[in-house]
Amino acid sequence: MRRSGKVSTLALATIVALTISPAALAQASGFGSTWMYWTVPTAIFFAGIAAMLALLTVLDFVYPTVERKGFLPIATTRGDRVFQSLLGSAYIHVLWVLFTGAGALWGATVISLIFAVVMLRWG
Numbered sequence: 001m002r003r004s005g006k007v008s009t010l011a012l013a014t015i016v017a018l019t020i021s022p023a024a025l026a027q028a029s030g031f032g033s034t035w036m037y038w039t040v041p042t043a044i045f046f047a048g049i050a051a052m053l054a055l056l057t058v059l060d061f062v063y064p065t066v067e068r069k070g071f072l073p074i075a076t077t078r079g080d081r082v083f084q085s086l087l088g089s090a091y092i093h094v095l096w097v098l099f100t101g102a103g104a105l106w107g108a109t110v111i112s113l114i115f116a117v118v119m120l121r122w123g
Helices: 005-020 022-028 040-062 078-100 106-122
Strands: none
Touching: 040 078, 078 106
8 A cells, every 4th residue: 555645744844834933833823922931941842742753754654663562561553652751751750840849850851761762662
C-alpha cells in the first residue's frame, strides 16, 4: 500500500508553522499574547514537543512502527513510548519540585532525559 505524501507534508508544515512563533499565532487567533507569558524555556519546551511530533511523523513513513514488548507489561509502539516518557517526565518534575522546592530544575531535567532514553530504547 502506497502512502500519500500530501498528508504528511501538510502535517509537517503545520507543526513547523506552530513552532516558528507561538506568540504570533496567539496574536493572530485573537487571544493576544497576554494569555501566556512566553519565555525562552517555554518556547524551547513547546518547540521540542513539536519537533518530536514531526520526527515521529517522518519516522513512521520511513520506518513504519511495529508493536514490541520490552520491560513494560504491554506491547507498545514508538508513539506510545514517547507519550509515556513525556508523562513520566512530568511526574519527575512535579516530584522534584515537591521534594526540593522550585529552585533549579536541571536535576529533574537530567533524570527525565535518562528516563526517556530508557523508555524509548527498552520500554
